[in-house]
Amino acid sequence: MASQTVARRDWSPDAGCGSAAPSGGQPGDVSHHSPGGLQSGVLSQRAGLRPLGRTPLHRKALFRGRRLFLCGIVAFLGGCTLAPKYERPAAPVAPVYPNGAASAGASAAEIKWQQMFVDTKLRAVIQMALDNNRDLRVAALNIEKARAQYRIQRAALIPDVNVTASGTEQRQPGGLAFFDSSYSLGVGVSAYELDLFGRVRSLKDAALQSYLSTVETRRATHISLVAEVASAYVTLAADQELLRLADDTLRTRQQAYDIQDRRYAAGTSSLLELRQADGELEDAKSTALAASSQVALDRNALELLVGTPLAPDMLPVAGATTAMLGRDELPAGLPSDLLRNRPDILAAEHDLMSANANIGAARAAFFPSISLTGNVGRASLELKDLFDGGNHTWSFSPQINLPIFTGGRLKADLDVARTERDIAVAQYEKSIQTAFREVADGLAQRAVMDARLDAQRRRSDAAAISNDLVQRRYREKVAGYLEVLDAQRTAYAARQSFIQTDLARQMNLITLYKVLGGGWDPGLSNRADPDTSAKRTG
Numbered sequence: 312m313a314s315q316t317v318a319r320r321d322w323s324p325d326a327g328c329g330s331a332a333p334s335g336g337q338p339g340d341v342s343h344h345s346p347g348g349l350q351s352g353v354l355s356q357r358a359g360l361r362p363l364g365r366t367p368l369h370r371k372a373l374f375r376g377r378r379l380f381l382c383g384i385v386a387f388l389g390g391c392t393l394a395p396k397y398e399r400p401a402a403p404v405a406p407v408y409p410n411g412a413a414s415a416g417a418s419a420a421e422i423k424w425q426q427m428f429v430d431t432k433l434r435a436v437i438q439m440a441l442d443n444n445r446d447l448r449v450a451a452l453n454i455e456k457a458r459a460q461y462r463i464q465r466a467a468l469i470p471d472v473n474v475t476a477s478g479t480e481q482r483q484p485g486g487l488a489f490f491d492s493s494y495s496l497g498v499g500v501s502a503y504e505l506d507l508f509g510r511v512r513s514l515k516d517a518a519l520q521s522y523l524s525t526v527e528t529r530r531a532t533h534i535s536l537v538a539e540v541a542s543a544y545v546t547l548a549a550d551q552e553l554l555r556l557a558d559d560t561l562r563t564r565q566q567a568y569d570i571q572d573r574r575y576a577a578g579t580s581s582l583l584e585l586r587q588a589d590g591e592l593e594d595a596k597s598t599a600l601a602a603s604s605q606v607a608l609d610r611n612a613l614e615l616l617v618g619t620p621l622a623p624d625m626l627p628v629a630g631a632t633t634a635m636l637g638r639d640e641l642p643a644g645l646p647s648d649l650l651r652n653r654p655d656i657l658a659a660e661h662d663l664m665s666a667n668a669n670i671g672a673a674r675a676a677f678f679p680s681i682s683l684t685g686n687v688g689r690a691s692l693e694l695k696d697l698f699d700g701g702n703h704t705w706s707f708s709p710q711i712n713l714p715i716f717t718g719g720r721l722k723a724d725l726d727v728a729r730t731e732r733d734i735a736v737a738q739y740e741k742s743i744q745t746a747f748r749e750v751a752d753g754l755a756q757r758a759v760m761d762a763r764l765d766a767q768r769r770r771s772d773a774a775a776i777s778n779d780l781v782q783r784r785y786r787e788k789v790a791g792y793l794e795v796l797d798a799q800r801t802a803y804a805a806r807q808s809f810i811q812t813d814l815a816r817q818m819n820l821i822t823l824y825k826v827l828g829g830g831w832d833p834g835l836s837n838r839a840d841p842d843t844s845a846k847r848t849g
Contacts, residue, residue, distance in 0.1 A: 391509055392508075392509030392512050392513045392516070392668075392671040392675070393508055393509055393513070393670075393671045393674035393675050394509070394513050394516070394667055394668050394670055394671025394672075394674075395667060395670055395671070397663075397664055397667050399660070400663075400736055400739060400740060402646065402647065402650065402740075402743050403740045403743060403744060404646050404743055404744060404747040405646065405747075406645070406646065406647070407645060407646065408643060408645075408646065408747075408750060408751050408754055409751050409754075409755070410754075410755075410758070418642060418644050418648055418652060418827070418828070419641045419642055419643070419644070419652075419823070419824055419827035419828065419829040420648075420652035420827060420828035420829050420831070421829075422638070422641075422824070422829050424437065424537050424829065424830045424831075424832070426637055426638075427636065427637055427638060427824055427829065427830075428541055428635060428636060428637065429634075429635070429636065429637035430627075430631070430634060430635040432624075432625055432626075432627065433541065433544050433627070433635050435625065436540060436544055436613075436617060436621065436625060437537055437540050437541065439617050439618070439619060439621075440536055440537075440540045440616050440617045440618060441533070441536065441537075441832065442618075443617060443618030443619045444536055444616060444617070444618045445618055446532060446536070447529075447532055447533060447536055450525075450528060450529040450532040450533075451529055453525050453528070453529065454522075454525050454526055454529050456525075457518075457521055457522040457524075457525040457526075457841075458522055458841050460518055460521070460522070461515070461518040461519050461521070461522045461841045462841065463518075464511075464514050464515045464517075464518040465515045465518070465519075467504070467511045467514070467515070468506060468511055468512065468515060470500040470503040470683075471500065471501060471503065472498060472499070472500055473498070473499060473500075473501060474496075474497070474498050475495075475496070475497050475498075475499065475686075475688075476495070476496045476497075477494070477495050478492075478493070478494045478495075478694065479491075479492060479493045479494075480492045492692055492693070493690065493691070493692055494690065494691050494692075494693070494694045494697050495688060495689065495690040495691075495697075495704070496688050496689050496690075496697060497686045497687060497688020497689070497690075497704065498686070498687055498688060499684070499685055499686030499687065499688070499706075500683060500684065500685050500686075501684050502682045502683075502684055502710075503682060503683045503684070504680060504681070504682045505680075505681045505682070505683065507678070507679075507680075507681060508674075508675040508678045509671055509672075509675055510671075510672050510675035510676060510680070512671075513668045513669065513670075513671030513672040513675060514668075514669075514672050516664075516665075516668040516671075517665045517666075517668035517669050517672070518665075519841060520661045520662070520664040520665035520668060521661070521662070521665045522841050523661045523841075524658045524659075524661035524662050524665065525658075527654040527655070527657040527658035527661060528654070528655075528658045530654040530831060531653075531654040531655045531658065533830070533831060533832060534654065534825055534828070534829070534830035534831055535825065535830075536616065537825075537830035538821050538822065538824065538825035538830055539616055540613070540616050540617065541635075541821050542818055542821050542822075543609065543612050543613040543616055544613060544627055544635070545627075545632050545635060545814065545817045545818065545821070546609055546814065546818075547606065547609040547610060547613055547626065547627055548627035548628065548629060548631050548632050548635070549632055549810055549811070549813070549814035549817075550602065550605050550606050550609050551606055551627065551628075551629035552629045552632075552810050553602050553605075553807060553810055553811075554599070554602040554603055554605075554606050554629070555629050556602075556803070556806055556807060556810065557595070557598045557599040557601075557602040557603075558599055558602075560595050560598070560599075560799075560803050561592075561595040561596060561598075561599045563595075563799070564588070564591050564592045564594075564595040564799075565592060565595075567588050567591070567592075567795075567799075568585075568588040568589060568591075568592045570588075571584050571585045571587075571588040571792070572585060572588075580792075584792045584793075587792065587793070587796060588792070588796075591796055591799070610626070632813055632814060632817050633813065633817070635817070636817060636820055636821075638820070639820070641820065641823050641824055641827060641829075643750065643754055643823075643827065644827070646743075646747050646750075648827075648828075649743065649746045649747065649750070649827075649828070650743070652827065652828030653742075653746050653826075653828050654828070654831075655742055655746070656739070656742045656743055656746055659735070659738055659739040659742040660739055662735050662738065662739070663732070663735040663736060663738075663739045665735075666728070666731045666732040666734075666735040667732055667735075669728045669731065669732075670725070670728045670729060670732055672728070673721075673724045673725040673727070673728040673729075674725060676714070676721050676724060676725075677714065677721055677725075679711055679712065679713040679714075680711070680712045681709060681710070681711050681712075682709070682710045682712070683707075683708075683709050683710075684706075684707075684708040684709075684710070685705070685706060685707045685708065686704075686705065686706045687703075687704070687705040687706075688703075688704055688705075689702045689703060689704060690702055690704045746826065749822075749826040750823070750826050750827060753819060753822055753823035753826055754823070756815075756819050757819055757820075757823060760815065760816045760819055761816070763812055763815075763816075764809075764812050764813060764816050767805070767808050767809040767812040767813075768809055770805045770808070770809070771802075771805040771806050771808070771809040773805075774798075774801045774802040774804075774805035774806070775802050775805075775806070777798055777801065777802070778798040778799060778801070778802040780798075781794055781795055781797075781798035782795060782798070
């Protein structure tokens, strides 16, 4: 095969970046400043020409330039951001709760839920819910998702280093056709953005705050779940007590109807009294059926929260609500304590900080951006010569982008970022106001709950005594049956109100414990490290 003659291209200090720059004086060396230099060096090698070597002065200058370039990259990596300085908005609530309802001592958020709920079965059910509840699992998985998103954004601060290898075999056209081949192997950085104005760093900070918000949301889900399971468990116990009361009333009404039926048959009672007894019996049956249905609904709701069926021995005992809680009072503290104890407020603040960081990214878009692409490796016409000592190649391609006209897009992006920050401020303030209102409502109910319960207890006792006296008077034929029915209704309603008031008292304590930030698992940390993959719990 005839060989093709190629003109020699010598390198000089005044040559352009497309010229070959051999790194030494050895045959076969390939060194270039850009991809165009590789072709000229390869063609020189194919023609059998000896490339010119670099002078020692040029090598020293080149080494110094590379060193300064690397130092510049390190300096740019620690650049500042254009995000505005974050300042926490003032809490839009009063410094104290209404009526001065505050107490000293440990915060309710510092009370472990195992100390708040002392019933053994209730503790076991709460732990089952923490292990199996699907909403808590989703919250934990959202943390893993947010962690990965943060790590993706953070990776943009570090250059992506890739290894590339290529080989080409092709037939060149022409009268004296020949086969051309080339091989290369290199390590390079592609389109790495120098974060001069903090755009990438601002996006990283926004992703970090979003991750921390997700962590606090998961903690809020945990606290809410503990309170919801305890509330459902206590409600089930109270409704079981109401079912037992309804069953007792049904038996009493059945006995009263049987007595009236016998008296009517004997002629000692009127048809009116028999029909009244029959109506009260049917009403008691309806009430008992409704109570039975409510207990079934309560159990279904509890099992949904727990995430698994409950064995019969795990269900509460009817009327055991007062023995389930380990505290009758909770320290309320001050409204300022909510800012560090309520995870929903902390999550809203992290969202605000994320929106604040996005403003920095939007501002940085107005300034020039510089991206770097570089490669160092080896190239050769023959695969067997690829790793010969002189076949070194390198390339460096910086690019700067300066926005001149964007049709107002960058200004609109900045306006969007600022508006989102203002929205986040309003949402943060609303979360504080909501928390303040929830605590204030709980304290207002708590202030009168004991008095209400005592009043209902005295009413129930008085109604029970009155019912016994009327029953005695009826047996002695001093009182009529209508008076008996009225006394029975009063006693039943009073007992029912007492059970419901006692349930409301327990629910008030549980709700107050939740809205004060109590219920977090002491075995879990409040914050998770976004750089590590935490164990998925929940």
